Amino acid sequence: MAIDIPFSEQTIFLSVIVFLWIVYLWESYLSHRQMKLFKSTEKVPREVEQIMDQTTFSKARLYQIDKATFGFYHGLFSQIENSVILWYGGLPFVWYYSGKLLAGYGFDSTHEIKQSMIFILFCSIFNMIINIPWDLYRTFVIEERHNFNKQTLGFYAKDQIKKFALTIVIILPITAALVWIIKAGGDYFFIYAWVFVFVISLLLVTIYADYIAPLFDKFTALPEGELRQKIEDLAASINFPLYKLFVVEGSKRSTHSNAYFYGFFKNKRIVLFDTLLKDYVSKDEREEKEKKIDEPAKEETGETDNNKDEESTTKEKKSIGCDNEEVLAVLAHELGHWKLSHNLKNLFISQANVLLTFIVFATLHNNKKIFMSFGFMNEMPTIIGLIIILQFIFSPYNEVFSFLMTALSRRFEFQADAFAKSVKQAAYLKSALIKLHKDNLGFPIADSLYSAFYFSHPPLLERLKAMDKLD
Template structure:
């Protein structure tokens, strides 16, 4: 068995090895963004020089931001470990609950206090970076649509929702582990499986609407054709929504969710060309009045910016949805869920053995063996090499699924429209299409634009 020092310094060394490796990969991509100033010949039919330059500068700014934020977070993580912040905050949590007449026997209560402290700390320390990213970086390139009041309310809501979800889940998980006996890992996995299914079930109807406005896609040509597309492949579509993503960002997206025969499709309003939200009716008037000032700020901001036509036409949206529905038809979502659950079961099983090793806790400055601390140390640090390998494998798998979904859309005779949509979305999102092969291999869960276009051409 390794000594305390060997465990601690091995973990620390691995964190820095991963950091330097990721920094090296980023530097390769950043070099391309700096040096490739003209549209490469193979991309001349895809991008004009003006859009290419904008995408290049956006990519360069994001990479520079990632460089500095990466250094900060790496140093912060190192200091937290080396200065013994984890055992300090754990003892502080014990002292806090002690003020209310509770002692160390109330481990779950102490764990909740520990989580609250770190959630508040994380929110506060990440705030300057989030503000810069939103109001400087994204603003500079025309993507930010948020006002400062909207951003602050959003941050507070995220913190409160995170607490409302994580605290009871962690409390129950600790309780199950403590009473589960030698085979607690089976019960813990079963509990987390139930939690996963529960979150998936309630997220779109109860959690997502706390942050964004969802409205039914109005009757018309687009709705009719989407319903016809879903029916043609037996997709059990029950609801069709548009999410008001333009209040937050100019980036666009589309997705589907739901279990069994209750599937829903969500389109971002930024995906739909010339989309106008439906007028509010009686029951929405009070809500509209409540956000009147915020809307005014958004409209003023929009008027100050030059109007640019973005989004996809009906045929292109159908092609994008054909790709997304391909993931459903080919069982990619189900397969990914199975992989995640298998991974969770294996992690809990290994945790059951490692959590008994006192030396692991001592390596990080603990003289007791709190369940929450064991989960944090083992899942976050001891499993780091495994997570890195698994993450790389999942990127390869994800790219494979994306190609398959493209070919599914192709089988529905939507190749031309999908290619057109991919090009438009790449332009609208200022995606830099020149990619370093090694950076792409380790970072892009979706194949780069040029690879997808070439792949679809090969089988034409």
């Protein structure tokens, strides 16, 4: 049975439910437009013929159809799940049993911070249980079917356990501190809460790559050689304070490739995925190869054929990725984001948005009608207020903000491409984008309305045309 709330508060509750479904139907319509494009475009379009052959195009098309189909069912399930949780009072139910568990250890309802931590723990466990089947299907069916997944089930299980444990270790103290700040901060708690979130976000960015990411992937220094020297020269030419240069063994979990940089002030690090580097051989692979060279040949046992098969597999593995000049061009694009202060601009905008949301929360967090509309008749817990106001009441603003940030991100991508062109890397960047698009089975064309709402990076053809116009 649905939660029983007064009629005047039903207006708030029903408005939230209706808006969530309007957003879902709009997103489903956009996805339908993109799926229609996938299904109707079976042959390589004329404008794509020069950058993608029919075989690769067909593989990309089938991959994107599988992903879109999965996304439809996952999205429908999530929408129904969220609606059911709200309609049948899932939030007050979990909050009540959090308090009941707390009472079993001798604590009453005045210990709101402890109850908030238990509430977050219950929600985290529930979300993990609900999402794991979907993630398993995506990883071991869709990604496996299209030869992207490299994880074993055991590797995946250890990954999930570590992620969950790390999430709990981080989120519970943050929850406790944030609730305490809001309750003890007085009339200006929103300023203290914003400063706290800002400091925590900077701290997490600082420690992520040095202490958190190595828990999941192996990072090694890029070996001395031509590529390293060229990267260091490029960084020096634009005064980028390069501190360290790493390669991460992403190939142990997927063949998708990437590159990024992080760090503050004069401690910038660049990280390259090993799948991005066409000729990269890890230290473990080199040692294994040297060990096999030292072993005597045993043609009679059939080991020669096995070695040939292994060499063929290695060549196939290394056929993906970019050569040194293309990797350099990709990094020129990434460094363009730094040179043009895109990261600082995004940081400023995101923090201004966080401050605004806390100001709105400060205005509404004592409004009893809002809590009653979601089934909280006698309590107004701080953590529940944050969820209701920032996630549901604020949802129309969140949708608009997300759309504007997506548009800004695309603008920044065009500017970073233009920067790469200004340092004489345009030709190599074009070939790298084409190659990475093929390696990752990206679909080269997109519905204009769909891409406007979802693509933080412009479609491939738009990026290539924009760089051509700069000529």
